[in-house]
Structure formats: C-alpha cells, structure tokens
Amino acid sequence: MQVFLCYLMFVLGVNSLELDIVKIIETNIDDSIDPCDDFYRHACKKDLSKDSVFRNLLSKSYDIEVESMAGKYHTTFFANISDYETLVNSLKINVDQDVTLAKYEYVEKCINNKTEARKMLLELNELIYDEKEGNCCFTNIAYDTKCERAATNLEKGIKIYLEEAYPDAKENWKNYLNYLGNFKAFLWLDANRNTFEKSREIFNKLKEEVSEMIKKTPWLINSNSMEAYLEITNQLMVDTKILVQMNRDVVNEVTEQFQICRRLSSSLTRKYCYAKIEVPTVFEKWNSFNAFNLHPHLNLNNPILSALGSNLPPAIEYGFVGALLGHEFGHTLIKSSRDHMFVPYFSEQVKNCVQNQFNKSCEYFAEGVCRTVDFQFDENGSDLVGVPLAYNVFKREQSCVLNKSIRGYEYCWTPAKLFFYAHAAMHCKRYKLNYMTSVHHSSNIRVNAVLAQMPDFAEVFQCDAKSRMMRSKSKQCFIHGEDAPETFF
Numbered sequence: 001m002q003v004f005l006c007y008l009m010f011v012l013g014v015n016s017l018e019l020d021i022v023k024i025i026e027t028n029i030d031d032s033i034d035p036c037d038d039f040y041r042h043a044c045k046k047d048l049s050k051d052s053v054f055r056n057l058l059s060k061s062y063d064i065e066v067e068s069m070a071g072k073y074h075t076t077f078f079a080n081i082s083d084y085e086t087l088v089n090s091l092k093i094n095v096d097q098d099v100t101l102a103k104y105e106y107v108e109k110c111i112n113n114k115t116e117a118r119k120m121l122l123e124l125n126e127l128i129y130d131e132k133e134g135n136c137c138f139t140n141i142a143y144d145t146k147c148e149r150a151a152t153n154l155e156k157g158i159k160i161y162l163e164e165a166y167p168d169a170k171e172n173w174k175n176y177l178n179y180l181g182n183f184k185a186f187l188w189l190d191a192n193r194n195t196f197e198k199s200r201e202i203f204n205k206l207k208e209e210v211s212e213m214i215k216k217t218p219w220l221i222n223s224n225s226m227e228a229y230l231e232i233t234n235q236l237m238v239d240t241k242i243l244v245q246m247n248r249d250v251v252n253e254v255t256e257q258f259q260i261c262r263r264l265s266s267s268l269t270r271k272y273c274y275a276k277i278e279v280p281t282v283f284e285k286w287n288s289f290n291a292f293n294l295h296p297h298l299n300l301n302n303p304i305l306s307a308l309g310s311n312l313p314p315a316i317e318y319g320f321v322g323a324l325l326g327h328e329f330g331h332t333l334i335k336s337s338r339d340h341m342f343v344p345y346f347s348e349q350v351k352n353c354v355q356n357q358f359n360k361s362c363e364y365f366a367e368g369v370c371r372t373v374d375f376q377f378d379e380n381g382s383d384l385v386g387v388p389l390a391y392n393v394f395k396r397e398q399s400c401v402l403n404k405s406i407r408g409y410e411y412c413w414t415p416a417k418l419f420f421y422a423h424a425a426m427h428c429k430r431y432k433l434n435y436m437t438s439v440h441h442s443s444n445i446r447v448n449a450v451l452a453q454m455p456d457f458a459e460v461f462q463c464d465a466k467s468r469m470m471r472s473k474s475k476q477c478f479i480h481g482e483d484a485p486e487t488f489f
C-alpha cells in the first residue's frame with residue numbers, strides 16, 4: 001500500500017514515549033498487506049519480534065517507574081523481598097522429613113553446645129505452646145543427657161503438633177509477594193493520581209454516550225428494560241477503592257513477624273514460624289497488563305493507566321485505553337452467561353448478529369483453526385460494544401483534527417487512522433495456529449470482526465465493497481441506539 005506512505009521533513013517535538021509508541025506501531029506494519037484486505041495482519045505483521053511490542057513497552061516503562069518509587073520505601077517495606085522469594089521457594093512443608101532433620105539438629109546441638117540445644121527447645125515451646133518462659137514442655141528434654149534418646153523423644157513430640165500443620169504455607173507467601181507487588185502499585189497510583197483522573201474523564205464520556213444510546217434503543221424500550229439498563233450503567237464507576245485497601249499496617253505487621261522468625265536459631269522453628277504467619281491474600285496483580293469488570297467497578301491496572309500519563313495523542317488514548325474501557329463497559333451491558341446477570345432481558349437478534357459476525361470473520365481470517373466455543377458470547381459482544389463506543393466519543397472530541405496529518409513519522413498518519421492502529425497494536429500477536437485464549441476470541445478475529453462492523457473504518461481506509469474486510473462483514477449489527485432492532489417477545 002504505497003499510497004499510504006508519505007515522507008515529511010519536519011519532526012515535531014514530541015515526548016519520547018509518544019514517539020516510541022507511534023514508531024512501534026509503524027514497525028509492526030506489514031506493507032505488503034492492504035488494510036482493507038486483512039487489517040489485523042497489516043497492522044501486526046506475522047513475524048513480529050515479540051507478541052505485542054506495544055504492551056511490552058508500556059509494561060516495561062511502568063515497571064521502571066514502580067521500582068524507582070519502591071526504592072524510596074526500600075528500608076521500610078521492600079528491603080528483603082528477595083528473602084521472601086527465597087522463603088517461598090524453600091517453604092515446602094513435609095512433616096516427616098522436617099522432624100527427622102530436627103532430630104539431627106538437636107543431637108548435634110546437644111553434643112556440641114548445650115546453650116544452643118536449650119535455645120532450640122525454648123523456640124519450640126514458643127512455636128507450639130506459645131510458651132515464652134520455658135519452664136515446661138520441650139525444655140524438659142534438656143535434662144536428658146543422652147542426646148540420641150532425647151532427640152528421638154523430641155521427634156515424636158513435635159510430630160504430633162506439626163502434622164496438623166500448614167499445608168498452604170507456600171501459597172500463603174506467594175500471596176504475600178503479590179501483596180507486596182500490589183503495595184508498590186498502590187504507591188505508584190498515589191503518586192500518579194492524574195492518570196486515574198484521566199481514565200475517569202474518558203470513562204464519563206463513554207458513560208454519557210451509552211446512556212444516550214440506551215434511551216433510544218427500541219428493543220430496550222419495548223421490553224421494559226430501559227430503566228434497568230440505565231440504572232446499571234449509572235452504577236458503573238472507575239475507582240481506586242480496591243487498590244486503596246492495600247494497607248501499610250499489614251505490610252508492617254508481616255515484616256515484623258518475618259523478622260522475628262528470621263532471628264530463630266533452629267531451621268525447623270524458623271520454617272514453621274514463617275509458615276504460621278498469616279499473610280493477606282490478593283485477588284489481582286495490579287502491576288499486570290490487564291483490565292476487568294467487577295461490576296460496578298471497572299478496573300484498569302496500572303500499566304494501562306500509566307499510558308495516560310505519557311501525553312499520548314488522543315487517537316492512541318482512545319484506540320487503546322478508550323477501547324479497553326469500552327470493552328469492560330460492554331461486559332455490564334451484554335448478557336453474561338457466566339456469572340451475574342445484571343440485565344433483565346437481552347435481544348436474541350442482537351446476539352445472533354454478533355455471533356454471525358464472529359463466525360464470518362472466522363471463515364475469512366482463521367489462521368489455522370478458528371475454534372468455536374459455545375459458552376460466553378459476552379466477550380464477542382463486549383468488543384462490538386466497546387470499540388465503536390470509544391471511536392464515537394473520540395470522533396466527537398477530535399472532530400476538527402480527525403483528518404489532519406500528523407507529521408514527523410514515516411507514515412502519513414491522521415488521528416482517525418491512528419485510532420485503529422493503536423487498537424490493533426494492543427492486540428498484536430505473532431502468527432500462531434489457533435491462539436484463542438480461554439475466553440476471548442483470537443486477537444486477529446477480535447480486531448477484524450469489530451472493524452468490519454464499523455462504517456467509520458471503511459470510510460477512513462476507503463475500503464472497497466469487494467475487499468476482504470468488507471466481504472467478511474455480515475449484516476450491520478446495531479446493539480444499542482435508535483437503529484437497534486426490534487424483537488418479538
């Protein structure tokens with residue numbers, strides 16, 4: 001597609017991440033494929049050096065920021081994170097083996113250093129009986145001067161207690177590592193509130209747009225569901241509530257306990273002391289590149305938010321973050337077959353229209369097998385709701401500049417074009433056979449099915465009706481809005 005190329009001499013002063021991202025989008029492009037033939041493979045060449053270079057770049061620059069931020073709290077919270085990691089790896093509880101080792105440990109101490117031996121018994125008292133003074137229980141074993149016999153008694157004694165021990169110790173500490181990771185995320189977010197505010201601005205615009213469409217949607221009005229849809233839309237929010245539950249006190253407390261255990265002299269008591277510490281569980285890693293809908297919360301994890309702090313062109317913000325928010329928005333609006341059903345009624349016609357489009361895109365663009373699964377139509381639907389939604393808002397916001405060329409790059413970009421490339425770039429994957437993930441459709445199908453459905457895409461790229469992208473379009477789906485179909489009740 002040589003028409004697409006234009007060479008410009010001026011390089012605008014743009015911020016470096018912005019420059020990188022547009023350039024990365026450029027390096028992903030395969031010029032031998034026409035955008036109207038297979039947009040996904042045009043925007044994401046098959047032999048990329050990595051799956052989504054775009055995501056990697058964002059994640060990497062986020063990681064660097066987070067680590068430098070954590071550095072400031074180093075001595076307090078994160079100094080010994082590698083100790084925790086070592087701990088997690090070594091924390092395999094195996095009572096039989098552990099008590100046997102403890103037996104040898106006691107024998108050795110008993111023979112070589114009575115003070116050490118007594119210390120071990122005191123620690124065991126504390127671990128098992130919560131007994132600090134040491135006037136009972138295991139310390140009595142120290143009176144037996146025959147070390148082998150004493151150790152055998154000790155072995156039997158502790159085994160009874162340790163058997164009902166701590167099978168999840170390892171999982172527990174893995175959780176704690178996640179917790180610490182999240183704690184860093186919390187610190188980052190605290191220092192980067194502006195990115196969050198920006199996501200909220202975009203979100204509010206999407207929300208307004210959705211509400212307006214809902215009010216005009218015949219199938220919602222006729223099924224008496226409009227009010228319910230407006231209500232659930234209204235409930236949605238982006239907030240930092242979940243993240244803010246991260247708690248310094250918890251981190252302090254666990255760190256303190258950890259230090260106490262670490263000072264124990266016997267490896268057995270150390271190990272079981274660590275295993276006994278209750279550490280908080282977390283359900284999400286906020287440093288990962290992910291977004292999700294936990295109605296009424298829509299969550300964008302930090303690496304995604306961080307893009308909003310980089311002064312990216314609005315086309316990228318909307319094509320990337322806006323479309324992601326739109327997708328998560330879609331999850332509330334589309335009947336989910338999986339968990340909660342928030343919507344009282346969902347149009348069968350809309351559902352069939354969506355699935356037909358994905359089926360047809362499978363036919364046209366399958367790379368290897370285009371696996372079909374029966375469960376969960378909501379992922380497909382959320383894409384078809386979310387991306388056009390983001391584009392509509394973007395189009396309105398940027399109406400004056402949509403077709404203006406952006407200078408300073410190899411390609412002749414307009415904001416309108418950049419939106420679609422940014423969207424594809426987020427989904428870029430190398431060529432693999434059948435790479436459908438658990439719930440989402442394979443990326444090439446996701447992107448091409450949605451773009452085929454968007455009249456704006458055809459217009460911006462001036463796709464001929466005979467082009468493959470256009471032929472792969474089943475009939476136009478109107479999910480919400482005045483054209484959304486009537487159904488029979």
Ligand SMILES: *[C@@H]1O[C@H](CO)[C@@H](O)[C@H](O)[C@H]1NC(C)=O
Binds near residue numbers: 113115
């Ligand atoms: C025994 O161990 C203690 C430390 O627990 C140490 O202070 C003491 O010197 C050791 N005694 C001998 C004889 O090695």
Ligand SMILES: *[C@@H]1O[C@H](CO)[C@@H](O)[C@H](O)[C@H]1NC(C)=O
Binds near residue numbers: 351355356359
């Ligand atoms: C999509 O294709 C699958 C399998 O090819 C088929 O079972 C399903 O009925 C199709 N869905 C629609 C809406 O046509």
Ligand SMILES: *[C@@H]1O[C@H](CO)[C@@H](O)[C@H](O)[C@H]1NC(C)=O
Binds near residue numbers: 355375376379439441
């Ligand atoms: C999406 O559409 C395809 C093709 O119709 C279908 O097989 C699949 O079950 C749908 N849902 C998901 C999650 O892929």
Ligand SMILES: *[C@@H]1O[C@H](CO)[C@@H](O)[C@H](O)[C@H]1NC(C)=O
Binds near residue numbers: 399400403459461
């Ligand atoms: C931008 O270009 C498209 C066609 O590519 C056209 O339909 C649209 O009206 C143009 N918008 C503006 C604001 O010039």
Ligand SMILES: CC(=O)N[C@H]1CO[C@H](CO)[C@@H](O)[C@@H]1O
Binds near residue numbers: 076077080083
């Ligand atoms: C804050 C904290 O717990 N720091 C400890 C990290 O580990 C070293 C030994 O490896 C201790 O000396 C620090 O007190």
Ligand SMILES: [Zn+2]
Binds near residue numbers: 327331379382
């Ligand atoms: Zn989803």
